[in-house]
Amino acid sequence: MNMNTATALDTPVAPPPEHSILPRPVQFNITDATPRHWFANDPFRTHFFNALFTTFPPGENFFVRSVVHYRDNIKDPVLLQQINAFAGQEGTHAFSHQDHLDILTRQGYTSLERENRFIDGFLKLTNKIAPKFALAMTVALEHFTALLAHQSLMRKDLFYEPAHADFKPLFEWHAAEEIEHKSVAFDVYQEVDGSYRRRIIAMVLSTFFMVVFLVPVRMSPLLYRDGVLFKWSTWRDGLPFLYGKQGKFRMPWDHYKQFYRRDFHPWDVQDFDLIKKFRERYQSGEWQTETQVKSQR
Numbered sequence: 080m081n082m083n084t085a086t087a088l089d090t091p092v093a094p095p096p097e098h099s100i101l102p103r104p105v106q107f108n109i110t111d112a113t114p115r116h117w118f119a120n121d122p123f124r125t126h127f128f129n130a131l132f133t134t135f136p137p138g139e140n141f142f143v144r145s146v147v148h149y150r151d152n153i154k155d156p157v158l159l160q161q162i163n164a165f166a167g168q169e170g171t172h173a174f175s176h177q178d179h180l181d182i183l184t185r186q187g188y189t190s191l192e193r194e195n196r197f198i199d200g201f202l203k204l205t206n207k208i209a210p211k212f213a214l215a216m217t218v219a220l221e222h223f224t225a226l227l228a229h230q231s232l233m234r235k236d237l238f239y240e241p242a243h244a245d246f247k248p249l250f251e252w253h254a255a256e257e258i259e260h261k262s263v264a265f266d267v268y269q270e271v272d273g274s275y276r277r278r279i280i281a282m283v284l285s286t287f288f289m290v291v292f293l294v295p296v297r298m299s300p301l302l303y304r305d306g307v308l309f310k311w312s313t314w315r316d317g318l319p320f321l322y323g324k325q326g327k328f329r330m331p332w333d334h335y336k337q338f339y340r341r342d343f344h345p346w347d348v349q350d351f352d353l354i355k356k357f358r359e360r361y362q363s364g365e366w367q368t369e370t371q372v373k374s375q376r
């Protein structure tokens with residue numbers, strides 16, 4: 080296997096037997112005292128993650144609504160159980176990222192909360208008037224979250240180690256759970272009608288939204304607030320982080336394009352090994368102790 084990107088087109092389309100989807104109710108130590116530029120002490124990289132992470136509250140609630148809408152179409156008891164676990168995981172993700180958003184709002188980055196109100200309203204409307212398309216968008220965006228998670232765990236040196244200690248557990252936990260539940264929305268979609276055309280249209284739109292519009296546009300007010308938006312060095316040093324050879328959006332190209340295959344399935348990429356260690360450490364209680372996160376129960 081190529082160690083930088085996902086491959087494995089000939090592997091079976093199921094996770095290994097020990098796979099399970101386990102909602103883990105935890106609380107993180109991200110507070111007002113956490114450094115403002117918490118990723119590599121760098122405003123551009125930090126605000127990339129701020130912009131991305133704070134879309135998760137409306138985004139992940141949308142994913143849950145989109146999948147749960149079709150619960151009655153599902154007869155397979157395993158998939159039904161996975162839908163519940165998926166909703167549990169995404170609900171806690173949304174909640175945790177809302178805490179982060181509240182801190183940013185208090186710090187004066189108020190554009191995010193305002194944009195989220197608009198995004199939330201738009202996504203709720205999509206659920207209402209186009210539930211099949213909402214599910215297709217969820218399938219596409221879940222491919223994005225799975226590949227970004229894969230990349231963060233595969234290249235910890237670039238996308239995990241530079242984070243402040245308060246944020247590291249959030250990265251690891253969210254990435255692991257995204258990989259655990261990466262096929263749930265897809266499997267529900269296949270049961271509903273599995274339209275290839277709709278899935279691809281949803282992916283093209285999601286890609287535009289993520290790569291061209293959402294993150295760069297959403298980042299700009301944050302950079303402006305820090306007084307670095309119009310500095311040449313911000314973009315000279317920052318853009319390669321997204322679009323350079325080892326960029327966040329460029330490196331996972333092989334993984335990304337698999338979605339366009341007619342016979343694609345999320346478990347074509349067998350990356351369970353990436354989360355095995357985290358699962359074991361969580362199960363034994365070692366992970367909470369090491370990272371000092373608290374259980375919500």
Ligand SMILES: [Fe+2]
Pocket residue numbers: 139168169172224253257
């Ligand atoms: Fe999530």
Ligand SMILES: [Fe+2]
Pocket residue numbers: 142169221224257260
């Ligand atoms: Fe997800």
